[in-house]
Amino acid sequence: xxxxxxxxxxxxxxxxxxxxxxxxxxxxxxxxxxxxxxxxxxxxxxxxxxxxxxxxxxxxxxxxxxxxxxxxxxxxxxxxxxxxxxxxxxxxxxxxxxxxxxxxxxxxxxxxxxxxxxxxxxxxxxxxxxxxxxxxxxxxxxxxxxxxxxxxxxxxxxxxxxxxxxxxxxxxxxxxxxxxxxxxxxxxxxxxxxxxxxxxxxxxxxxxxxxxxxxxxxxxxxxxxxxxxxxxxxxxxxxxxxxxxxxxxxxxxxxxxxxxxxxxxxxxxxxxxxxxxxxxxxxxxxxxxxxxxxxxxxxxxxxxxxxxxxxxxxxxxxxxxxxxxxxxxxxxxxxxxxxxxxxxxxxxxxxxxxxxxxxxxxxxxxxxxxx
Amino acid sequence: xxxxxxxxxxxxxxxxxxxxxxxxxxxxxxxxxxxxxxxxxxxxxxxxxxxxxxxxxxxxxxxxxxxxxxxxxxxxxxxxxxxxxxxxxxxxxxxxxxxxxxxxxxxxxxxxxxxxxxxxxxxxxxxxxxxxxxxxxxxxxxxxxxxxxxxxxxxxxxxxxxxxxxxxxxxxxxxxxxxxxxxxxxxxxxxxxxxxxxx
Numbered sequence: 001x002x003x004x005x006x007x008x009x010x011x012x013x014x015x016x017x018x019x020x021x022x023x024x025x026x027x028x029x030x031x032x033x034x035x036x037x038x039x040x041x042x043x044x045x046x047x048x049x050x051x052x053x054x055x056x057x058x059x060x061x062x063x064x065x066x067x068x069x070x071x072x073x074x075x076x077x078x079x080x081x082x083x084x085x086x087x088x089x090x091x092x093x094x095x096x097x098x099x100x101x102x103x104x105x106x107x108x109x110x111x112x113x114x115x116x117x118x119x120x121x122x123x124x125x126x127x128x129x130x131x132x133x134x135x136x137x138x139x140x141x142x143x144x145x146x147x148x149x150x151x152x153x154x155x156x157x158x159x160x161x162x163x164x165x166x167x168x169x170x171x172x173x174x175x176x177x178x179x180x181x182x183x184x185x186x187x188x189x190x191x192x193x194x195x196x197x198x199x200x201x202x203x204x205x206x207x208x209x210x211x212x213x214x215x216x217x218x219x220x221x222x223x224x225x226x227x228x229x230x231x232x233x234x235x236x237x238x239x240x241x242x243x244x245x246x247x248x249x250x251x252x253x254x255x256x257x258x259x260x261x262x263x264x265x266x267x268x269x270x271x272x273x274x275x276x277x278x279x280x281x282x283x284x285x286x287x288x289x290x291x292x293x294x295x296x297x298x299x300x301x302x303x304x305x306x307x308x309x310x311x312x313x314x315x316x317x318x319x320x321x322x323x324x325x326x327x328x329x330x331x332x333x334x335x336x337x338x339x340x341x342x343x344x345x346x347x348x349x350x351x352x353x354x355x356x357x358x359x360x361x362x363x364x365x366x367x368x369x370x371x
Numbered sequence: 372x373x374x375x376x377x378x379x380x381x382x383x384x385x386x387x388x389x390x391x392x393x394x395x396x397x398x399x400x401x402x403x404x405x406x407x408x409x410x411x412x413x414x415x416x417x418x419x420x421x422x423x424x425x426x427x428x429x430x431x432x433x434x435x436x437x438x439x440x441x442x443x444x445x446x447x448x449x450x451x452x453x454x455x456x457x458x459x460x461x462x463x464x465x466x467x468x469x470x471x472x473x474x475x476x477x478x479x480x481x482x483x484x485x486x487x488x489x490x491x492x493x494x495x496x497x498x499x500x501x502x503x504x505x506x507x508x509x510x511x512x513x514x515x516x517x518x519x520x521x522x523x524x525x526x527x528x529x530x531x532x533x534x535x536x537x538x539x540x541x542x543x544x545x546x547x548x549x550x551x552x553x554x555x556x557x558x559x560x561x562x563x564x565x566x567x568x569x570x
Contacts, residue, residue, distance in 0.1 A: 162484045162522070182524075
């Protein structure tokens, strides 16, 4: 399997970092420091190299250091013995540029080069939050391994945007109903491709999630169920036809993959309503672990893991499952406020980095056995 | 601020052109001030004349200095075939291929609700008028491959087929001379979808 790691991270005006150059070794890296030291920002910057987007669902604008008008994230990556330099520049007002090994590239070319999985406290929203969180998860994960999906998604959003404006124009008497037809055709064709890929992704992810949960928590049977916004293309086309008036009145497209969702059940009961706090954490952890397994087994690459303050909330058994995954990773970054709270066998195998606000991480100790 | 007022005005005017940022605008303005006065005057005259003497062809909508344009009035060209494009500049690209001997029709845009452009705002009525006499056998839709171009093509396809004229769409495919491995996935996927038997 190709080994993947980040060797050096350079930041300019990214969040709390005006400037940063950090040489980071492969293996396990624990970053510790008080609150607001910039631990999450560091993980966010590394994650930015995966998709040129924030894992915290923030606009690029929000990532710029206060008072500046652009930022840069530069990563020197090691992928399967090959050195790859990724540079992403963002200029205020939405001008984002990517260069790979010094050559200008379209953003879509970034996908799959440096896959990373972020897991943090907010991920509980994957279970308890609204469907938008789960669609975001789907789109991010599928895009990382499938550029055509990413393109379909861009097209679909554009079609949806234009179609909704047309619906509003028709309502205001500035357009005719028959003008919807070409947009309907495109909506159905592009939307179908998205529905199919999401179904296929969840189909291959579901058994991995179930098995991961069983290994970790035992007891109840976890199931992941896709709830598509429309059953199939025929039903969708019917609904569009029958619901024309409703859509015009609403001024928006009422059916399609933009309404997709997926849910978890434990022994057949909706986990978001019936599971305990501890069970819910275990479900989300299982999903994240399964995601890593999915990459390893289906895409044949082990992504870099970014674990944001997650150990303290897990019981011993679940910590064990996470440790097992970490052992398989080529590189992982973990943050914590208190190193003492981490399992000793994890600390012993890690580089420990102390972080103070706005500064480079300072190495305090390396893994046992290393010099 | 730093420049005399006339120079400021020139920089501002150049900066409004597409693809020209403030730095380039400044460089161009300084260049214009440095060249002989006659050269600057020629540029001004060229701009003015192009504006005054260039009109839209009343038949195809292309830029021309006489109406109908050279393409529409050329008896050597195939008047039974019309290629529909979004903008006049698309004609140049197609003409460079030297493969197509038919006529053109410029829509002057594509369907785009966000820009307030519907079928009414495009030169579709003019296209229908050209199909009237029954001399046209084929209409080739050569709008862009983005969602707006695609919507325009789908709309025209439906409209024109009711008139009994043959409607075709430009194929999506691989750039010629391009290696398969360098084509991006999206282009490849579309080329796959549009594959055909070897004749």
